Each structure stands twice: as C-alpha cells, then as structure tokens.
Amino acid sequence: MDYGYALTQAWKITWKYKVLWIFGILASCGSGGNNGGSSNANTSQDMNEMPPELIAFGEKALAFLEQPAVIIGLVIFMLLVIVLTIFFSTIGQIGLISGTYKAEAGAEKLTFGELFKEGTSRFWKFFGMNFLVSLPFIIVIVGLVGAGVFTAISADSAANAEEFLAGFIAAICVVFCCLFIFALLLGMVIQQAQNAMIIEERGISESLMRGWEVFKSNLGHLLLIAVILFIIASVVGVAIALPMLIVVVPGMIAFVLDGAQSMQPLIFMGLCIIAYLPISLVAQGILTTYIQAVWTLFYLQITEQTPEIPKDDTIVEYA
Numbered sequence: 001m002d003y004g005y006a007l008t009q010a011w012k013i014t015w016k017y018k019v020l021w022i023f024g025i026l027a028s029c030g031s032g033g034n035n036g037g038s039s040n041a042n043t044s045q046d047m048n049e050m051p052p053e054l055i056a057f058g059e060k061a062l063a064f065l066e067q068p069a070v071i072i073g074l075v076i077f078m079l080l081v082i083v084l085t086i087f088f089s090t091i092g093q094i095g096l097i098s099g100t101y102k103a104e105a106g107a108e109k110l111t112f113g114e115l116f117k118e119g120t121s122r123f124w125k126f127f128g129m130n131f132l133v134s135l136p137f138i139i140v141i142v143g144l145v146g147a148g149v150f151t152a153i154s155a156d157s158a159a160n161a162e163e164f165l166a167g168f169i170a171a172i173c174v175v176f177c178c179l180f181i182f183a184l185l186l187g188m189v190i191q192q193a194q195n196a197m198i199i200e201e202r203g204i205s206e207s208l209m210r211g212w213e214v215f216k217s218n219l220g221h222l223l224l225i226a227v228i229l230f231i232i233a234s235v236v237g238v239a240i241a242l243p244m245l246i247v248v249v250p251g252m253i254a255f256v257l258d259g260a261q262s263m264q265p266l267i268f269m270g271l272c273i274i275a276y277l278p279i280s281l282v283a284q285g286i287l288t289t290y291i292q293a294v295w296t297l298f299y300l301q302i303t304e305q306t307p308e309i310p311k312d313d314t315i316v317e318y319a
Contacts, residue, residue, distance in 0.1 A: 002301065003225060006225070007228070010100075010294040010297055019115070020096060021289055022095075023093075023099065023289070024284075024289030025281055025284065025285030026089060026095070027093045027285075028288040029088050029089040030085060030086065086127065087123070091123065093126070094119040094122055095116065096288070096296070097194060100297065101307055133190055140179070144172055188223075188226060190211060192212075192214040192299060193207040193208050194207070196211055233287060240287070243276055244272075244280065251269030251272075
C-alpha cells in the first residue's frame with residue numbers, strides 16, 4: 001500500500017477542488033465537531049448575590065419555557081434540526097466520495113450542482129444503509145437506559161434504588177466501552193461500504209458485504225490508516241478549537257471571579273465565538289474533506305481500481 005500517495009494526493013484534491021469544502025462542511029454537520037467549555041458545580045457565591053436584573057431575566061426565561069406551546073414549538077424545532085442535519089450530512093458524504101473519485105479520474109472541474117444532484121439521487125440508499133447499521137445501537141442504548149430508569153423507579157425503597165443504580169451505572173459503563181470499540185471497527189466497515197455504494201454503484205446489502213470483504217482482507221492496512229487519520233484529525237481539531245478555548249476559558253474565569261456581577265465577559269466571549277464560528281466551520285469542512293478523500297483514495301488502492309477518466313475532461317496536473 002502506498003500510504004504516502006493517498007495522504008498527499010488527498011490534500012492536492014482537497015486544495016484544488018475547493019467546491020468539496022462545501023460538502024465537507026455539510027458532512028461535518030453529522031459529526032460531533034469540536035466542543036469546548038468548562039463547568040464548576042462548586043461556587044462560593046450565593047444566588048442572592050447575583051445582580052437582580054440577571055435573576056429576574058432567568059425567572060422570566062424559565063416561565064416562558066414552561067408554556068406548553070413553547071415546549072411543543074421547541075420539540076418541533078429540534079426535530080426539524082435533526083432531519084435537516086441528517087439530510088445535509090448525508091448529501092455531504094456522498095458528494096465527497098463522488099467528487100474525490102471524479103477528481104482522481106482526472107475531471108477538469110467539479111460543480112456544486114452536479115455533486116448535489118448525485119447526493120439527492122442516492123440519498124435514500126446511502127441513508128438507509130447507515131440507518132440499518134445504527135438501529136441496533138439505538139435499540140440497545142435506549143433499552144438499557146429505559147430498563148435502568150424503570151427499575152430504579154419501581155424499587156421498594158430509596159436505598160434499594162441507590163444500590164441498584166450504583167451497580168447499573170458501573171455495568172452500563174462497561175457495556176458502553178465495549179460498544180464504543182465495536183463501533184470503531186464497524187465504522188471502518190461502513191466506510192468501505194459507503195465507498196462501494198458510490199464508486200461501484202452497489203445496493204445496500206451488496207455494499208455491506210463488499211465493505212466487510214474489504215475490511216476482512218485488509219484489516220492491518222485499514223487500522224494503520226485509521227490511526228494516522230486519527231492523529232491528523234486530533235492535532236488539527238485541537239488547533240481549530242484552540243482560539244475558541246483561549247476566549248472561553250478566560251471569559252468564564254473572569255465571570256466567576258467577578259461573582260457574576262458583570263455580563264461584559266460573557267458578551268465579549270459570545271461576540272468572539274460568533275466571529276470565529278465561520279472560520280471554524282470552514283476549517284472543519286476542509287479537514288472532513290481531506291479525511292474522506294484519504295479514505296476514498298485508499299479504497300481505490302486496496303481494491304486495485306483505476307478511476308475512469310471522463311471523455312470530455314482532461315487529466316489534471318498538480319503542481
């Protein structure tokens with residue numbers, strides 16, 4: 001395997017075809033992203049020492065959020081956000097795989113409309129495969145949490161409930177750790193299946209079988225490239241989050257040390273976050289584009305496929 005080629009060629013494609021950044025931003029909507037912040041459960045300041053205006057604002061906000069119409073509206077809004085996130089992240093993933101394949105084949109240019117159209121035409125197959133794979137995890141997690149809450153509520157006494165919860169939390173942590181490791185390995189299988197679906201135009205079952213076959217036959221190579229990409233993503237992710245942490249941490253410290261008497265640290269922190277958010281989104285989109293390009297190019301290597309050069313396009317030469 002030529003790891004160097006996949007890593008360097010992916011960056012050349014990422015930098016030349018900047019339209020892929022848009023799909024990288026869309027694809028990153030479905031990932032965890034970069035989160036930063038801090039919390040402190042212990043405080044020496046009494047709530048009564050907070051500014052009266054802030055207390056009054058908090059009471060009004062709580063009263064507003066407790067209204068049934070507001071609760072229903074928030075639920076509908078959250079569902080809409082979830083649906084849009086799934087839709088655009090799926091379109092983004094399809095666009096990145098298809099765009100990388102065409103770029104490697106030598107396409108002179110890639111257009112947003114072309115890639116977006118491919119994403120919509122293959123949306124349901126791509127989404128269906130990801131949903132089928134995720135469904136068992138959702139059922140197991142919801143079932144475990146639901147069973148734990150129901151048993152704790154049905155306990156004869158508070159002591160029995162606490163004793164059960166202590167054991168249950170320890171057990172569920174072990175289960176979640178096992179699920180996490182399994183999910184990481186399964187994620188590599190799904191990555192290969194996604195490439196197979198878009199590049200080789202396979203169906204759901206065929207793509208999953210192809211993904212497992214590629215994973216099983218190239219486990220060592222896939223683990224190594226996964227580790228390399230994890231290191232790259234971690235370093236770049238920290239670099240992306242660092243400016244936000246530089247603003248958030250001092251702002252929160254200043255707010256707490258001042259006894260929450262002044263809102264200026266929070267206002268300044270909020271303005272800085274809003275100003276940096278577009279830069280963070282673009283940076284995250286570039287990172288997502290690069291990582292997906294590496295996976296796609298590596299898939300072409302391990303399956304020994306040569307992309308077909310479009311008849312109307314010329315081979316792109318990289319400086």
